[in-house]
Amino acid sequence: xxxxxxxxxxxxxxxxxxxxxxxxxxxxxxxxxxxxxxxxxxxxxxxxxxxxxxxxxxxxxxxxxxxxxxxxxxxxxxxxxxxxxxxxxxxxxxxxxxxxxxxxxxxxxxxxxxxxxxxxxxxxxxxxxxxxxxxxxxxxxxxxxxxxxxxxxxxxxxxxxxxxxxxxx
Amino acid sequence: xxxxxxxxxxxxxxxxxxxxxxxxxxxxxxxxxxxxxxxxxxxxxxxxxxxxxxxxxxxxxxxxxxxxxxxxxxxxxxxxxxxxxxxxxxxxxxxxxxxxxxxxxxxxxxxxxxxxxxxxxxxxxxxxxxxxxxxxxxxxxxxxxxxxxxxxxxxxxxxxxxxxxxxxxxxxxxxxxxxx
Numbered sequence: 001x002x003x004x005x006x007x008x009x010x011x012x013x014x015x016x017x018x019x020x021x022x023x024x025x026x027x028x029x030x031x032x033x034x035x036x037x038x039x040x041x042x043x044x045x046x047x048x049x050x051x052x053x054x055x056x057x058x059x060x061x062x063x064x065x066x067x068x069x070x071x072x073x074x075x076x077x078x079x080x081x082x083x084x085x086x087x088x089x090x091x092x093x094x095x096x097x098x099x100x101x102x103x104x105x106x107x108x109x110x111x112x113x114x115x116x117x118x119x120x121x122x123x124x125x126x127x128x129x130x131x132x133x134x135x136x137x138x139x140x141x142x143x144x145x146x147x148x149x150x151x152x153x154x155x156x157x158x159x160x161x162x163x164x165x166x167x168x169x
Numbered sequence: 170x171x172x173x174x175x176x177x178x179x180x181x182x183x184x185x186x187x188x189x190x191x192x193x194x195x196x197x198x199x200x201x202x203x204x205x206x207x208x209x210x211x212x213x214x215x216x217x218x219x220x221x222x223x224x225x226x227x228x229x230x231x232x233x234x235x236x237x238x239x240x241x242x243x244x245x246x247x248x249x250x251x252x253x254x255x256x257x258x259x260x261x262x263x264x265x266x267x268x269x270x271x272x273x274x275x276x277x278x279x280x281x282x283x284x285x286x287x288x289x290x291x292x293x294x295x296x297x298x299x300x301x302x303x304x305x306x307x308x309x310x311x312x313x314x315x316x317x318x319x320x321x322x323x324x325x326x327x328x329x330x331x332x333x334x335x336x337x338x339x340x341x342x343x344x345x346x347x348x349x
Contacts, residue, residue, distance in 0.1 A: 078306075078326055078327050085330065089333065111322060112321055112322065113321065113323025113324070113326055114306070114327065116330075117327060117328070123333050124335045
């Protein structure tokens with residue numbers, strides 16, 4: 001491929017970018033991490049009425065190793081946070097995170113010792129969905145935002161930082 | 170079930186110093202005892218035909234830090250007589266300095282997890298319990314969060330996790346994302 005060591009986008013790279021982004025954004029494989037009522041709303045998005053398959057993201061995988069979109073739906077407790085981190089680390093690159101609902105994004109009404117006040121303190125979230133829980137239309141909108149992020153993507157962004165740690169097994 | 174004044178007499182005759190009082194609230198009779206005689210009292214309430222409470226409906230605890238009471242903690246046993254449908258409440262009071270009670274596990278096996286929960290959230294230990302570990306909080310959790318002197322928002326446990334950065338180069342995380 002035309003990916004040079006300098007990390008600069010060349011003619012061939014940009015063409016491959018377009019192809020790769022087109023393929024990726026229309027074939028997202030979500031990993032649902034539903035811990036609360038947002039998970040129920042997520043199910044309805046996947047069902048026939050709202051039909052997430054229209055956006056190519058109907059293949060739900062319950063293994064992080066087969067997915068590229070982490071959908072965190074619900075409040076994350078201090079006991080669940082290490083599990084969530086582990087799941088994120090197991091996902092292969094490239095990967096994206098949607099923080100769905102007030103609880104995952106900010107802790108919501110659960111301002112207590114045991115609830116994480118926003119998963120973005122510890123994980124790189126791409127899209128936040130407001131709502132308690134967000135309506136299916138909002139989830140679809142979030143997915144379209146992820147597709148927008150992917151379409152802006154370039155292979156030259158994937159120059160692995162030498163100093164960073166290897167991905168955990 | 171005996172009326173409250175008779176329960177008072179029975180308890181006083183049988184346990185003297187360990188017995189504290191009998192109270193009634195909206196038809197619910199509560200026996201208050203000191204923590205050291207809790208197992209004897211429970212055994213009596215289970216085997217004595219006048220009570221015959223064969224079922225431990227609930228086991229929990231209350232922190233009376235600001236409310237006041239016979240001691241700081243009371244462990245509350247809700248007992249049920251399933252033959253007559255009668256209920257009685259036993260409150261065992263324990264101090265902050267030595268929050269230790271005898272386990273009710275030998276009388277009712279359901280006390281196992283209930284006592285683990287009380288231990289986890291209040292730090293009250295139960296001697297004779299087969300496996301007294303935390304049941305809800307993580308194993309390395311340091312405090313007992315339902316104690317009234319534990320702050321609601323915790324002591325920083327919820328923000329004490331490693332931060333995972335994006336694993337692909339810095340360009341990825343630095344670029345701004347704008348949506349119209």
